[in-house]
Amino acid sequence: MTYDSALEKIHSLLTFGSRPGLDRVKKLLRELGDPQDRLKYIHVAGTNGKGSVCAMLSSALVEAGYKTGLFISPYITDFRERIQINNVPVGRDVLADAVEKTFPTVEQLRENGVIITEFEYVNALQFYIHANAECDIVVLETGMGGLLDCTNVIKPPLCSVITTIGLDHTAVLGDTIEKIAEQKCGIIKSGSVAITSAQDERALEVIEHTAKELGVPLIRSDSVALEVISQSLRGSEVRFKGKAFTIGLSGDHQIENAKTALAALEALNKKQLISVGINSIADGFGKAVNPARLELLGDDPIVLLDGAHNPNGIEALKKAVGRFLPDKKLFCVTGMLADKDIDSSIRLLNGVFESVYTVPVNNPRAISAEALAEKYKSACADVKSFARAEEAFDEALSKASEENGAVLICGSLYLAGEIRPYIISRLKK
Numbered sequence: 001m002t003y004d005s006a007l008e009k010i011h012s013l014l015t016f017g018s019r020p021g022l023d024r025v026k027k028l029l030r031e032l033g034d035p036q037d038r039l040k041y042i043h044v045a046g047t048n049g050k051g052s053v054c055a056m057l058s059s060a061l062v063e064a065g066y067k068t069g070l071f072i073s074p075y076i077t078d079f080r081e082r083i084q085i086n087n088v089p090v091g092r093d094v095l096a097d098a099v100e101k102t103f104p105t106v107e108q109l110r111e112n113g114v115i116i117t118e119f120e121y122v123n124a125l126q127f128y129i130h131a132n133a134e135c136d137i138v139v140l141e142t143g144m145g146g147l148l149d150c151t152n153v154i155k156p157p158l159c160s161v162i163t164t165i166g167l168d169h170t171a172v173l174g175d176t177i178e179k180i181a182e183q184k185c186g187i188i189k190s191g192s193v194a195i196t197s198a199q200d201e202r203a204l205e206v207i208e209h210t211a212k213e214l215g216v217p218l219i220r221s222d223s224v225a226l227e228v229i230s231q232s233l234r235g236s237e238v239r240f241k242g243k244a245f246t247i248g249l250s251g252d253h254q255i256e257n258a259k260t261a262l263a264a265l266e267a268l269n270k271k272q273l274i275s276v277g278i279n280s281i282a283d284g285f286g287k288a289v290n291p292a293r294l295e296l297l298g299d300d301p302i303v304l305l306d307g308a309h310n311p312n313g314i315e316a317l318k319k320a321v322g323r324f325l326p327d328k329k330l331f332c333v334t335g336m337l338a339d340k341d342i343d344s345s346i347r348l349l350n351g352v353f354e355s356v357y358t359v360p361v362n363n364p365r366a367i368s369a370e371a372l373a374e375k376y377k378s379a380c381a382d383v384k385s386f387a388r389a390e391e392a393f394d395e396a397l398s399k400a401s402e403e404n405g406a407v408l409i410c411g412s413l414y415l416a417g418e419i420r421p422y423i424i425s426r427l428k429k
Contacts, residue, residue, distance in 0.1 A: 020144070042140065067085065083129055159192055159264050181207060188211060291420065294317065311344045
């Protein structure tokens with residue numbers, strides 16, 4: 001089987017949508033020999049910050065010499081970003097071989113009335129690949145929730161990490177912070193340890209209650225003494241345990257994510273489940289990358305790519321540009337999915353942008369560029385819709401160059417994935 005054929009097989013399952021629940025993926029994994037039971041995990045759930053925390057954890061573990069698997073979602077430009085070993089996407093041949101060996105099981109289950117969705121299959125695929133590679137540890141990011149997320153078929157992990165919780169996927173997870181927190185806390189298991197980022201008081205109460213009910217020690221990120229020396233769009237200089245180093249991810253929210261990752265590493269070091277020293281942490285956090293998270297793609301003019309798509313993420317983005325670009329005129333290229341809290345996000349960005357250029361996103365859940373433009377008119381005087389994101393970026397880049405401004409692309413990780421290769425190519429000219 002070729003790599004392209006393997007991708008076609010995987011994406012053919014997209015038509016079955018997303019359906020929370022564990023029964024289907026358990027049946028698939030049972031047929032594959034339960035590869036998930038051969039691995040150790042750090043399990044990460046939350047609304048914002050999951051990907052960055054996973055990137056830092058994985059990088060530190062790799063620097064410490066552990067063969068480290070990483071599962072994240074969604075990917076930005078290459079599907080193989082979702083399944084990595086030692087921070088390198090698995091090879092095309094590895095993925096193709098794994099699909100060739102496992103997809104017949106999906107087809108057999110379908111004949112018996114068990115319909116496997118794309119995310120369920122990709123999740124099973126990463127368990128299969130990481131187990132066959134004999135990874136020492138896997139950093140496992142949930143998809144949408146926690147309790148009913150198909151990553152939650154694992155036995156008690158080394159630790160469960162809950163990053164910042166906010167309102168997102170409300171149609172599936174619930175329409176309150178408390179309900180969403182309950183779903184995220186589904187990854188906390190007896191016999192493990194739990195870590196939490198700074199949280200809304202309502203979310204924290206649910207997390208604390210869950211941990212107490214299960215008899216699981218809970219460690220808060222604010223217990224980590226991380227000193228911030230300086231910050232810029234290129235990252236943050238920090239000091240931890242007397243060691244100064246750079247976090248390659250930018251913004252105050254990444255400081256919080258770093259404290260969360262440090263809390264997890266310190267807890268596991270203390271329990272002697274891992275041995276990750278300060279030098280491995282420093283080198284790992286410096287090398288950690290997470291594309292489309294306040295990613296600096298250009299300097300003259302400044303071009304920032306960010307996948308912020310919910311109020312919490314937008315708030316972090318607004319704070320970052322306010323800090324790092326206080327005197328710059330900002331030209332925004334944006335597209336969003338219709339099922340996100342668009343109105344709240346726009347209210348947060350009222351008056352932030354000089355111009356807003358709305359674009360379509362190649363996703364069936366996307367709001368049209370025209371409809372998004374109408375919504376943005378309440379927050380910006382100059383709003384224009386485009387048929388293609390590339391055209392909108394070209395105009396934003398031109399305007400920013402003329403007026404010593406900056407370009408910001410935000411609103412959707414799907415948009416970020418579509419336009420990122422074009423931006424990189426365009427800025428090289």
